[in-house]
Amino acid sequence: MSAKSEALAKILAKIQPTWQPPTPIEGAPLVENALLCVLVRTLSQAQAEQSIKALKQAANDWNELRVCQPQELQPLIATKDAARSLRAARDVRDCLQEIFQWSHGYELESLREDPVAAGKFVAYLQFHGHRISHYLMWLGSDKKTLPISVALVRMIDRLALVERIGALKKARPAVESLAGLSKDAKEIGAKELDFELRMSEVIDRWCHAQKPLCHQCPLVDDCVFGRKAFKEWKVQQVRMEQHRKKEEQRREILRKKDEERERKLAEREKKRRELEQQKAERERARMTREEQRRKADDAKEKARVDEIQRRKTAAETARVEKEKQRKAAIEQRRKDAEQKKREDEAKRIAAAKAKAAAALKKKAAAEKAAEQKRAERAAEQKRREAERKKAAAAKAKKSGKKKR
Structure with missing residues (x-):
């Protein structure tokens, strides 16, 4: 065994796959196998296949399912667990959305026709990840071609297992040789597929293009790029720790300043409250004195008004009594006058009556004499x-006597 083979075997031994590919659906389009690979993250192989059948029967095409809400797809998922069915429904929609977004369809024929274009295309399938993408490339080639993508070439370059590859077109011979694939091999075997899946595991979890997590990667000691990045990461961590300590010191200083400021503010506030309280007490005392003075003035004023009212009442009573007496005197004089008038009238009437009686008597006598x-x-x-x-x-x- 060559040194590169030993190094590769050591590297692959450190990688523990967390995802195993499902048994592909024979004769099915790549989009169905993509859905199968996504669904086995949550469901079993049988549940995933049953769910795909239900999805196909429920819609005329995949585009109808892509625009559905996860809650609409949830009843089609072959599991009674509500949480798992909802998660699987979301995975179905996200899978179809990503395929449609980057391919404008659901055929995925580019994975079959052009391996180089497929190797570039799978870089966009972030939701699927390189494990599923490489597996679909392997299925698309009828299991005859080792999937090679930009991410895989980048990882091999970082590991420095072979000379720097550069272009994706020139990478196939070197990668196939590294994977142990013979030139006259007609089919990709389990060994080469295991190599592909383990490398894809590292790509998906740690060996990212922009911000690789080399400090978490199990291959950091075997990776030239990783050792350098890990060293830089440790230096960065030291700097971050120093910065953190400085920041903590700065925050501590600021905290003490804030506490001192808060203390001074609290003291000023306390003094202000005390002054306000004293002022309020003085104001209350002043208001009390003012209230007492006002009450005394009100009492004096009330007594003065009562005395005036009493005098007015007494004067009014005297006036009323005097007026009453005056009216009584006037009334008495009126009554006396009326009494006198009545008496005079009675006398006059009596005299008139006597006179009339005398006149009548005289008249009667005259009439009698006349009669x-x-x-x-x-x-x-x-x-x-x-x-x-x-x-x-x-x-x-x-x-008569004379006539006779």
Whole structure:
């Protein structure tokens, strides 16, 4: 075994895969196998396959599922665990969304047709990760081509297992040789696939393009780039620790200053409150004195007003009494006048009555005398008439005697 093979074996032994690829669905499109790889993160192989069948039956195409909410996809997931089904539904939507976003479809034919383009394309599949992406590239090549991506070449360059590769097109021979794949091999075996999955594990978890986590990577001691980055990280940590201590000291100083300022503010506030309290007490005392003085003045004023009112009442009572007496005197004089008037009127009436009675009596006497005179005249007239008649009768009698 060569030194590079021994170094590679040592490196691969340090990597413990956390994800095992599922058994692919034979004859299924790559998008279904992508969904299968994503779903086995949460579900079993059988549950994942059953869920894919339910999803295919529920929609006419994958695009309908992509625009659905996770809660709409949740009933199609083949598990009774609500949390797992919701997580799996979200994974389905995110998987379809990422594939559609970077390929504008769901065929993934670029993984079959052009290995170099596929190696560049999988760098965009952040949700799937390189473990699933490399596995899909392997399925897309009908298990005949070792998946090689930009991230894999970058990791091998960092490990310095081979001479610097550079372009992705020139990387295949060196990577296949490193993986132990013979030139006349017709199919990628389990050994090469295990190499691919272990390397992908490191890429997904630690060996990132921009900010690799070399201090956490198990290959840091075997990686030229990692040792340098780890050394820089330790220096950075020392600097950060120094900065942290300085920051703590600065914060401590600021804290003490703040405490001193707060203490002074508290003392000033306490003095201010005491002064305000004293002022309030003086104000209360002044208000009390003012209230007492006001009450005394009110009492004096009330007594003065009461005395004035009493005098007014007494004067009014006297005036009313005097007025009453005056009115009583006037009334008495009026009554006396009326009494006198009534008496005078009674006397006048009595006199008038007496006068009238006398007049009536006189009139009656006159009338009686007149009546008597009329009676006498009538008697006289009757006497005369009787005498006239008697004379006439005598005359007539005398005349009759003469005629005979």
